Amino acid sequence: DADVTQTPRNRITKTGKRIMLECSQTKGHDRMYWYRQDPGLGLRLIYYSFDVKDINKGEISDGYSVSRQAQAKFSLSLESAIPNQTALYFCATSETGGAQETQYFGPGTRLLVL
Amino acid sequence: GNSVTQMEGPVTLSEEAFLTINCTYTATGYPSLFWYVQYPGEGLQLLLKATKADDKGSNKGFEATYRKETTSFHLEKGSVQVSDSAVYFCALSDQGGYQKVTFGTGTKLQVIP
Numbered sequence: 486d487a488d489v490t491q492t493p494r495n496r497i498t499k500t501g502k503r504i505m506l507e508c509s510q511t512k513g514h515d516r517m518y519w520y521r522q523d524p525g526l527g528l529r530l531i532y533y534s535f536d537v538k539d540i541n542k543g544e545i546s547d548g549y550s551v552s553r554q555a556q557a558k559f560s561l562s563l564e565s566a567i568p569n570q571t572a573l574y575f576c577a578t579s580e581t582g583g584a585q586e587t588q589y590f591g592p593g594t595r596l597l598v599l
Numbered sequence: 600g601n602s603v604t605q606m607e608g609p610v611t612l613s614e615e616a617f618l619t620i621n622c623t624y625t626a627t628g629y630p631s632l633f634w635y636v637q638y639p640g641e642g643l644q645l646l647l648k649a650t651k652a653d654d655k656g657s658n659k660g661f662e663a664t665y666r667k668e669t670t671s672f673h674l675e676k677g678s679v680q681v682s683d684s685a686v687y688f689c690a691l692s693d694q695g696g697y698q699k700v701t702f703g704t705g706t707k708l709q710v711i712p
Contacts, residue, residue, distance in 0.1 A: 489642070585631040588645075589644075591642050
C-alpha cells in the first residue's frame with residue numbers, strides 16, 4: 486500500500502461549490518503539506534502543518550482552508566471553487582528535522598472547476 | 600527570496616544519449632538541493648540530493664554536484680532509457696527552522712527508442 490494517499494484522484498466541480506480533498510499517510514510523519522501544480526509554474530505551497538495543533542499558510546493560501554484531523558490526516562477545502570483553482574493538487578509529508586529532509590508525495594488529485 | 604531556475608523543456612533524446620538538465624538557484628545561506636522526478640500519473644519522488652557544497656548526489660545512474668561558486672546543481676545521466684521519460688524538478692530547502700522547499704518549474708524529458 487502507498488504511504489501517502491489522496492482522495493479523490495480526479496474531481497470535476499462547478500464554480501461556487503465547496504469541495505474537500507483528503508490526504509492520509511502511514512509514514513508516521515509530523516509534517517504535512519498541500520501544494521498545487523500548474524503548467525509552467527512548478528509546485529506552489531498552499532498550507533503546511535507541523536503537527537495537529539500547528540497549521541500555517543503557504544504562499545498561495547487565499548481561497549483555501551485546511552484541517553489536520555489527526556497526525557495521519559490533512560484535508561484541503563475549497564470553500565467556493567473558482568475556475569482558476571483548476572490544477573493538480575499534491576499532499577506531501579516529511580519527518581520533523583532539518584533542511585536536508587526528503588518530502589514524500591501522494592499521487593495527486595486532478596481538479597477541474599467549470 | 601529563494602528561487603530555482605531550470606531549463607525549459609521538453610527535452611527529447613534518443614535512447615542511450617547523454618542527458619543534462621540545468622538548474623541554478625538563488626538562496627541565502629547554505630540550502631540543501633534536490634532533484635525530484637515525476638513519472639506520468641504519479642506524485643513526485645526524490646531522485647537524489649546534496650546537502651553541502653561539492654557534495655555529489657547520485658541514484659539510478661543520475662548524478663548532480665552541488666556547485667556553490669556557480670550556484671548550480673545540474674542533473675546528468677550518461678545513457679538515458681525510455682523508462683527515464685518523466686518530469687524532473689530541481690528544488691532547494693533552506694536552513695531555517697521551517698523546512699520550506701522551493702521548486703523549479705520542472706523539465707519534461709522524453710526518451711525515444
